[in-house]
Amino acid sequence: MKRMHPKVTKAYLVQERHLFYCRIRIKIPAQYSESLLNACFERLEWIDRRYNAYQYGSYFEQINRYAGQWVQVDQACLHMLHTTTMLSAITQGSYDITCMPWIRLWGFYKKIQHTIPTAEAIAGQRARVNYKNIEIQGHSVRIAKGQEICTGSFIKAYAVDQAMAFLKSNGVTDALINAGGSTIIGINDRSHDSWKIHIPSAFTPGEYTDRLELCNQCFSLSGRLNSQVTLAGKSFGHIVNSKTGYPATTAQVGLLTDTAFLGDVLSTALFTVDAKTFIPTLESLQKQIDFRYYRLEADGQKISNICL
Template identity: 40%
Template sequence: MNDLLYKVQSRFLFHAHIRIKIPASCDDAVFSELFTVMESVDRKYNSYSPDSYIDRINRNAGHFVTVDDEMASILKEIVFFSDIFKGAYDVTVMPLVRLWGFYRDKVDRIPSERDIGTVRPFVDYRKIEINGNEVRIGKGQEIVTGSFIKAYAVDRVVCRMRELGIDDGIINAGGSTIYALGPAAGDEWDIAVSDPADNRSAYSFSLLNRCLSTSCQSETFVTVDGKRYGHILDPRTGYPSPNRLVCIASDRCMVGDIVSTGLFCETRDSFTEVLGRIPREYALEGFLIDPSGEPVCSSGFCYTHEKNAA
């Protein structure tokens, strides 16, 4: 049992509350340094940040834009995983996201098949061109970073913590990306995730120097005629995925968040097969709750399920 004392600070970044928990023996200045790392990622690589590299790429769609080595490396890895998912994961999905109205105050109707058919040609990660430090997307395309950039920032923070000699702590980025470092006592951290469709039901996972990435539809959605439509869209169909929850355990947060998003658009029958396409060196384990509420997971994914009475 880990009886160490900790302290916590929280800031709002990437449209989420980011909580960093470190040993109480650390100087408070450490928090400022770690959040500065995240703020730098937000400023330079977040599609929602004005004049970020992604913002420039989007505003200049159809033309090459010069980016730094880090941005080029991030996008190359995005394309690598997009190839594995064969269209189920696509960062150029933003035109569909806008069509569904996730950025409008009120939505009166869901898009028609014709509406979706008009927009879908612009959703194609294969049109992302990376030539050294020059990047171009097709005209009418738009990259959205929500499925990976927050997690990438957490990866950067974990690296900085290790450089500072901090081998114990938790970074909780909005609940959907949680990295458990250490703890020094050697115990695993217990992380609980609620079933989005049943708040009496929770799943508990143990982490040690790993990340838990979670995808669900309960946080961001539009409501039309009393029915909720979640923000995770299947790029292949243009419609929201009906799944309830996906959790991925990984060594790197960005990889975990990408994979959890892509697998959210799979079925329970295809889940394990698609997860198996990812090279073993990524050491991923996955867990899915489908629309029926039945879980399916990879062979190495351990969890406990608790259900409280109403």
């Protein structure tokens, strides 16, 4: 009679902290030390201070504060700008990191707002939203006077990539970093073939509709359910189509990519694109970048090449 061996559950160390306006959870095998997790979070905090537009003295905060003047930046900052402006060009401006005037206008930084912005108010901010006004010369960057870059679509993901790279450099081959459920990156080895992650409903808070196996990849999620404002009895999501100045009506976009940074930028970009231009935009992106995706519209229609 064949003896059945019980399945061994692998032990992990876990730490969770609040950074980048979300809970970030890092999980590594128990053979490592808490000090490694502490150092990993220190790396995340360093990136937050160095690049987050909301941190005084960071590169992007200086670019915004000195709008109209040249600001010296590093190579990582240039990489982020080159990638985001490339995607702005492909989406014909529906994704634009200079979208902060739209975001403020729609009340995402106000405690109370009751009215929908008028067409005149939206038109009045249009000149301030234009990625083409981001100038780069060597290691110097300048935006137009009155402009403001929003790092929300990419800075958290860039930090997550750097944290995972730090773990790998310390010999870790099996780990998971979950940043608020919208940026999840996992690496695996022979001892653990994949991570199982649950995908939340695009329409019902607290519900999960699908499960995905993650193996040496990143899953990025853009949605409107948990980040909305209600104006005149109608809900509006926080991701704005910068071609129109109005919040995008997409329900949810999920992507599988090799890096968190690329995944988060792409998921946001594909979220902003209107339904009529989604397919040609998708085809243009897939000519340059390898990724798998799904997109769920407000009416529940889904287009996908991910097996869920």
